[in-house]
Amino acid sequence: MSSKVRRKPRIAVFKFASCDGCQLSLLDAEDELLGVAGALDIAYFPEASSAMLKGPYDVGLVEGSITTHHDAQRIQEVRRQCKTLITIGACATAGGIQALRNWKDVDEFIRVVYATPKYINTLKLSTPIAEHVPVNFELRGCPINKHQLIELITATLAGRKPNVPTYSVCMECKRKGNVCIAVAQGVACLGPVTHAGCGALCPSYDRGCYGCYGPMESPNTGSLSNQLRILGQDNAEITRAFRGFNAWAWQFRKASEESERT
Amino acid sequence: VSKQQTRTIKVDVLARVEGEGALYVKLKGDVVQDVKLKIYEPPRFFEAFLRGRHFSELPDIVARICGICPIAYQMSAVHAVENALGVAIDPSVRLLRRLFYCGEWIESHALHVYMLHAPDFLGYPDAIAMARDHQAVVQQGLRLKKAGNRIVTLMGGREIHPVSAAVGGFYKAPSKSALKELVDELKWALDASLATVRFAAGLDFPEFEQDYEFVSLCHPDEYPFNEGRIVSNRGLDIDASAYEENFTEQHVEHSNALHSVLRGRGSYMVGPLARFNLNFDRLPDVAQQAARDCGLKVPCRNPFRSIVVRAVELVFACHEALRVIREYEPPAVPRAQTPARASTGQAATEAPRGLLYHRYILDQEGLITSAKIVPPTSQNQKRIEEDLWHFVSQVATRPAGEITSKCEQAVRNYDPCISCATHFLRLHLERE
Numbered sequence: 001m002s003s004k005v006r007r008k009p010r011i012a013v014f015k016f017a018s019c020d021g022c023q024l025s026l027l028d029a030e031d032e033l034l035g036v037a038g039a040l041d042i043a044y045f046p047e048a049s050s051a052m053l054k055g056p057y058d059v060g061l062v063e064g065s066i067t068t069h070h071d072a073q074r075i076q077e078v079r080r081q082c083k084t085l086i087t088i089g090a091c092a093t094a095g096g097i098q099a100l101r102n103w104k105d106v107d108e109f110i111r112v113v114y115a116t117p118k119y120i121n122t123l124k125l126s127t128p129i130a131e132h133v134p135v136n137f138e139l140r141g142c143p144i145n146k147h148q149l150i151e152l153i154t155a156t157l158a159g160r161k162p163n164v165p166t167y168s169v170c171m172e173c174k175r176k177g178n179v180c181i182a183v184a185q186g187v188a189c190l191g192p193v194t195h196a197g198c199g200a201l202c203p204s205y206d207r208g209c210y211g212c213y214g215p216m217e218s219p220n221t222g223s224l225s226n227q228l229r230i231l232g233q234d235n236a237e238i239t240r241a242f243r244g245f246n247a248w249a250w251q252f253r254k255a256s257e258e259s260e261r262t
Numbered sequence: 263v264s265k266q267q268t269r270t271i272k273v274d275v276l277a278r279v280e281g282e283g284a285l286y287v288k289l290k291g292d293v294v295q296d297v298k299l300k301i302y303e304p305p306r307f308f309e310a311f312l313r314g315r316h317f318s319e320l321p322d323i324v325a326r327i328c329g330i331c332p333i334a335y336q337m338s339a340v341h342a343v344e345n346a347l348g349v350a351i352d353p354s355v356r357l358l359r360r361l362f363y364c365g366e367w368i369e370s371h372a373l374h375v376y377m378l379h380a381p382d383f384l385g386y387p388d389a390i391a392m393a394r395d396h397q398a399v400v401q402q403g404l405r406l407k408k409a410g411n412r413i414v415t416l417m418g419g420r421e422i423h424p425v426s427a428a429v430g431g432f433y434k435a436p437s438k439s440a441l442k443e444l445v446d447e448l449k450w451a452l453d454a455s456l457a458t459v460r461f462a463a464g465l466d467f468p469e470f471e472q473d474y475e476f477v478s479l480c481h482p483d484e485y486p487f488n489e490g491r492i493v494s495n496r497g498l499d500i501d502a503s504a505y506e507e508n509f510t511e512q513h514v515e516h517s518n519a520l521h522s523v524l525r526g527r528g529s530y531m532v533g534p535l536a537r538f539n540l541n542f543d544r545l546p547d548v549a550q551q552a553a554r555d556c557g558l559k560v561p562c563r564n565p566f567r568s569i570v571v572r573a574v575e576l577v578f579a580c581h582e583a584l585r586v587i588r589e590y591e592p593p594a595v596p597r598a599q600t601p602a603r604a605s606t607g608q609a610a611t612e613a614p615r616g617l618l619y620h621r622y623i624l625d626q627e628g629l630i631t632s633a634k635i636v637p638p639t640s641q642n643q644k645r646i647e648e649d650l651w652h653f654v655s656q657v658a659t660r661p662a663g664e665i666t667s668k669c670e671q672a673v674r675n676y677d678p679c680i681s682c683a684t685h686f687l688r689l690h691l692e693r694e
Contacts, residue, residue: 015281015282016304017303017304017306018329019326019327019328019329019332020280020281020328020329020330020679021326021328021329021330021332021422021423022329022422023329024280024329024330024422025422027373027377028407028411028421028422030404030405030407030408030411031404031408033390033404034390034393034397034400034401034404037390037393042388042390045388046275046276046277046278046282047277047278047280048277048278048377048378048388048389048390049277049278049387049388049390049391050277050278050381050387050388050670051387051388051391052275052277067304067305067306068304070302071304096306096326097306097308097311097323097326098306098307098311100311101307101310101311104310104311106307108310109307109310109311110305110307112307112309112310112313113305113307113308113309113310114305120305122304122305126306142326142423143329143420143422143423198419198420199419201419201420201425202419202425202433204419205418205419205425205426205433205434206433206434207425207428207433207434210322210425212322212423237316240315240316240319244322244323245326
């Protein structure tokens with residue numbers, strides 16, 4: 001029997017609690033999509049295809065956070081089906097904006113939004129995938145950068161380390177030649193503690209970074225909080241700044257809880 | 263099939279829709295017993311956690327309701343807050359917002375027409391499989407989608423969750439010359455949209471018409487994006503501030519779901535078909551002519567033809583984008599001052615999938631004390647189920663596989679965005 005014929009790697013895309021934006025990034029790679037589709041066997045991607053093939057899969061991309069009992073069980077099965085599991089985006093890597101419930105009474109939340117609370121089945125916490133199963137790589141961002149996604153898929157299939165830098169947004173600003181808006185204009189900016197990947201978008205659009213790529217590798221959030229106070233932010237504002245799309249990432253969580261206590 | 267035999271048709275995972283839904287149809291003989299569009303997308307509680315956030319954070323937060331139409335959420339939110347605060351925006355900002363919306367409509371409609379809906383008509387599981395036989399068509403769709411995304415990226419930094427929208431305007435307004443760089447591609451996109459109308463009109467449509475109440479914004483002299491009264495073909499004509507007096511949610515026993523209805527009247531339809539039927543005379547000549555040339559009648563009551571109407575709206579959006587770029591002069595200040603005050607504001611804008619209503623109550627610090635968001639898909643949900651009731655009886659004698667795929671296609675007529683709707687749909691999570 002010939003095993004020389006190389007089988008195309010099978011890829012699957014799974015969705016948990018999310019906005020669909022990160023998996024849409026794959027369809028937004030208009031120039032690369034047909035090429036990627038030619039190199040891979042897209043076996044399971046319900047948002048794009050009604051042909052849904054059973055596992056196992058070589059690579060699983062997971063979008064979204066775990067917020068229900070059913071999903072907490074489903075991710076275990078997804079993990080078993082995928083040789084390599086990659087989580088994409090702030091929901092999957094940090095719990096997403098829906099993790100704001102983690103500081104509140106979720107039963108009260110249900111009553112606010114839903115007329116018949118007993119029909120709603122939800123967990124008290126919104127948690128990242130890595131709190132439930134081992135994850136091979138976490139791609140940050142709300143949303144992810146589609147070029148990083150293509151790089152990550154390519155690197156995974158080639159068996160090499162992806163080129164996804166872990167430094168801060170400040171590095172990207174410097175590279176672009178942006179004048180620092182925090183220094184020059186006194187604008188509150190999370191750039192110094194935020195993971196690179198967006199290309200320093202917000203400072204390039206005359207506003208402060210709002211941390212949608214989550215914490216960088218080793219952020220000094222305490223120092224940034226002090227700087228934000230010097231710029232005139234009060235503790236409530238600083239708490240809200242860290243409590244965004246990556247609020248449950250432990251470094252931002254610690255920073256928001258410190259400013260809340262202060 | 264015997265008269266008494268009970269059949270159920272189940273689609274556990276609805277494909278080529280945004281978000282997670284399922285479909286359940288029960289037939290006895292050839293008679294429909296039950297239809298359920300089930301939503302198992304987990305709730306994310308936006309309306310609850312928005313309380314205590316500052317209004318300036320809204321455009322960034324509500325964008326995350328939907329990765330496909332973030333601009334729609336940003337636009338309804340900024341207009342609702344501006345109405346609350348009594349802020350008037352610069353005419354150039356108004357133009358820029360129309361351009362921003364054009365980008366989103368082009369991106370979203372091209373995605374739906376070519377990648378989500380066309381495969382149904384041509385018999386493929388997805389656009390990638392379709393590309394093997396129709397490479398040029400799919401490539402045209404991808405390039406058109408990219409043209410829309412280029413507008414969004416230029417104005418907001420990225421296609422998904424762009425960063426420039428703000429209460430009062432934009433953090434940064436583009437220069438005239440930056441916008442001019444889009445012109446060549448948009449001219450191509452206008453031609454490609456006209457070709458899309460011809461392509462879509464040439465598909466096969468089931469004979470199926472319903473007597474809908476169509477609801478959309480209506481502006482005196484523009485095809486609607488951000489402004490206008492909420493009107494219908496049955497005499498509704500209200501300001502967005504009267505939305506909650508006229509629309510309500512109803513508990514439907516068979517699905518344990520609350521559906522958006524017009525008080526005292528029932529279901530209604532929002533989206534491209536509604537906009538087109540209520541605003542045909544506001545379309546530019548080129549779009550009106552394209553519709554006439556392909557035999558699209560006004561009003562169009564066949565939801566399967568929504569793919570043609572989306573294509574006509576692509577023509578409009580490309581034409582409108584070119585007009586805005588021609589007329590644009592940068593605003594003196596991109597963002598108006600927005601001093602906080604205790605207030606309430608509502609707004610509705612036209613998301614690609616239809617009317618999107620927001621209402622916020624702010625305290626004197628500008629913190630949100632109450633939020634209400636009604637996305638298009640939760641408004642269409644009851645109507646989708648009603649379409650299925652009627653449509654299934656029409657195809658009930660066909661083999662089960664064909665009924666299933668036709669039903670899925672009928673759901674996709676609405677381009678439902680379940681991710682959007684779920685945070686607000688009051689639906690029972692049913693397990694079998």
